[in-house]
Amino acid sequence: MNRVVATALPDxxxxxPGSDLGELTLVGLEKAGIELQNQDILVFASKVFSKAEGRYxxxxxxxxxxxxxxxxxxxxxxxRLVELILAESNQVLRIRPGLIVVEHRLGFVCANAxxxxxxxxxxxxxxxxxxxxxxxxxxxLLRTVAEATGADVAIIINDSHGRxxxxxxxGIAIGVAGMSxxxxxxxxxxxxxxTLQATLLGTADEIAAxxxxxxxxxxxxxxxxxxxxxxxxxxxxxxxDLLRPLETDMFR
Amino acid sequence: MNRVVATALPDxxxxxPGSDLGELTLVGLEKAGIELQNQDILVFASKVFSKAEGRYxxxxxxxxxxxxxxxxxxxxxxxRLVELILAESNQVLRIRPGLIVVEHRLGFVCANAxxxxxxxxxxxxxxxxxxxxxxxxxxxLLRTVAEATGADVAIIINDSHGRxxxxxxxGIAIGVAGMSxxxxxxxxxxxxxxTLQATLLGTADEIAAxxxxxxxxxxxxxxxxxxxxxxxxxxxxxxxDLLRPLETDMFR
Numbered sequence: 001m002n003r004v005v006a007t008a009l010p011d012x013x014x015x016x017p018g019s020d021l022g023e024l025t026l027v028g029l030e031k032a033g034i035e036l037q038n039q040d041i042l043v044f045a046s047k048v049f050s051k052a053e054g055r056y057x058x059x060x061x062x063x064x065x066x067x068x069x070x071x072x073x074x075x076x077x078x079x080r081l082v083e084l085i086l087a088e089s090n091q092v093l094r095i096r097p098g099l100i101v102v103e104h105r106l107g108f109v110c111a112n113a114x115x116x117x118x119x120x121x122x123x124x125x126x127x128x129x130x131x132x133x134x135x136x137x138x139x140x141l142l143r144t145v146a147e148a149t150g151a152d153v154a155i156i157i158n159d160s161h162g163r164x165x166x167x168x169x170x171g172i173a174i175g176v177a178g179m180s181x182x183x184x185x186x187x188x189x190x191x192x193x194x195t196l197q198a199t200l201l202g203t204a205d206e207i208a209a210x211x212x213x214x215x216x217x218x219x220x221x222x223x224x225x226x227x228x229x230x231x232x233x234x235x236x237x238x239x240x241d242l243l244r245p246l247e248t249d250m251f252r
Numbered sequence: 253m254n255r256v257v258a259t260a261l262p263d264x265x266x267x268x269p270g271s272d273l274g275e276l277t278l279v280g281l282e283k284a285g286i287e288l289q290n291q292d293i294l295v296f297a298s299k300v301f302s303k304a305e306g307r308y309x310x311x312x313x314x315x316x317x318x319x320x321x322x323x324x325x326x327x328x329x330x331x332r333l334v335e336l337i338l339a340e341s342n343q344v345l346r347i348r349p350g351l352i353v354v355e356h357r358l359g360f361v362c363a364n365a366x367x368x369x370x371x372x373x374x375x376x377x378x379x380x381x382x383x384x385x386x387x388x389x390x391x392x393l394l395r396t397v398a399e400a401t402g403a404d405v406a407i408i409i410n411d412s413h414g415r416x417x418x419x420x421x422x423g424i425a426i427g428v429a430g431m432s433x434x435x436x437x438x439x440x441x442x443x444x445x446x447t448l449q450a451t452l453l454g455t456a457d458e459i460a461a462x463x464x465x466x467x468x469x470x471x472x473x474x475x476x477x478x479x480x481x482x483x484x485x486x487x488x489x490x491x492x493d494l495l496r497p498l499e500t501d502m503f504r
Contacts, residue, residue: 002260168454202420210462
């Protein structure tokens with residue numbers, strides 16, 4: 001029977017700069033009574049990587065540029081925060097009260113460059129940026145897990161993002177290792193034996209969204225989710241495979 | 253321990269016009285050995301509702317309008333199919349080769365009004381439209397299931413959609429019953445006791461995406477997925493709750 005079991009690893013301690021995520025994961029798996037198998041998946045809330053990598057910035061140390069001040073006035077945000085958003089972005093797409101939609105330096109379109117006060121620290125002047133290179137972070141953790149367990153698994157780093165035309169955030173993949181984030185079913189015959197068209201599935205994003213149900217949004221008490229039973233193609237995929245090429249983008 | 257178990261109901265027969273989806277579901281649950289409990293969720297691929305509702309159209313009976321012919325020439329599609337796409341849409345947003353992005357009459361933005369040849373029938377001249385009123389279809393099935401089992405569950409009808417800036421389709425909700433499709437965590441304190449901001453979670457879409465992993469995209473052999481362990485707010489929600497109001501839409 002086709003079944004997926006997703007388990008939030010229990011009792012994960014608060015992550016701090018320098019925390020060993022590999023060790024936390026292995027201990028969490030043991031507490032959950034899970035022995036990793038090939039084709040399992042581990043999904044991590046991006047915040048634990050941000051924190052382990054020490055991606056904190058102190059707003060009191062930021063000198064906003066004139067451009068940041070101008071945008072800050074237009075959207076009623078802290079100019080120092082806007083300075084950080086600009087530094088983390090390739091391009092500003094839209095500015096609205098409380099919101100700057102950008103192309104992040106990692107290539108995806110998102111709100112406020114993914115920079116967040118929420119749960120960063122107890123200090124209102126400290127903000128947390130996305131991990132420096134989530135694909136690389138995922139690959140590194142994958143090697144650690146593989147060495148410790150011998151299992152060939154996939155790792156996804158997810159983050160909660162808004163959508164152009166829909167309300168509510170959903171988990172999407174911002175880093176991936178050990179799998180192709182897309183599944184191309186274009187060549188498969190459908191149930192009538194015809195070749196399917198237009199069936200590139202955003203598998204890593206669907207996994208990221210599903211795992212997010214157990215991570216509770218901004219809550220970080222369940223940042224690591226183990227999944228078993230998901231069909232995916234093992235490969236050295238990267239998250240940029242999920243980004244729509246500019247030449248097919250109709251909505252910037 | 254926080255755990256979600258998603259099960260594709262086995263041996264669901266091919267759905268035809270007039271098929272009793274309530275009966276198919278109850279038999280499928282029994283075959284899976286699942287006794288429904290309160291707070292369970294059933295996710296249905298939209299195609300089974302389209303088929304049960306007989307939403308087939310024969311292209312050979314469609315007379316395309318001059319407007320449909322003009323758009324068809326611009327995007328290299330069958331003018332009769334374009335006529336149907338226009339009839340199913342409130343507004344055309346973009347036209348590209350092979351693609352018409354519309355606001356569907358149900359309110360969401362999607363490609364080609366969700367009209368598909370794939371798996372519709374073995375006849376190349378027949379296409380399948382989305383269900384007439386997915387929320388109503390979901391509510392009706394919810395009543396049937398509640399009467400048969402006594403369980404208070406939620407039902408989501410999902411469909412695979414593309415995204416503005418990302419490759420690959422993901423499952424999203426186009427019909428919902430028995431739950432609020434959004435989860436508002438705005439009032440909750442974060443782990444440092446501060447009030448969270450901007451945490452409206454697209455829960456129904458995350459469930460739709462996660463379940464889609466077991467439905468296999470255009471494949472319809474596993475159209476019904478049962479989920480247990482997902483936290484959601486029981487209510488009489490509707491899918492339009494998930495649609496971004498036009499006044500906050502920055503990307504049409």
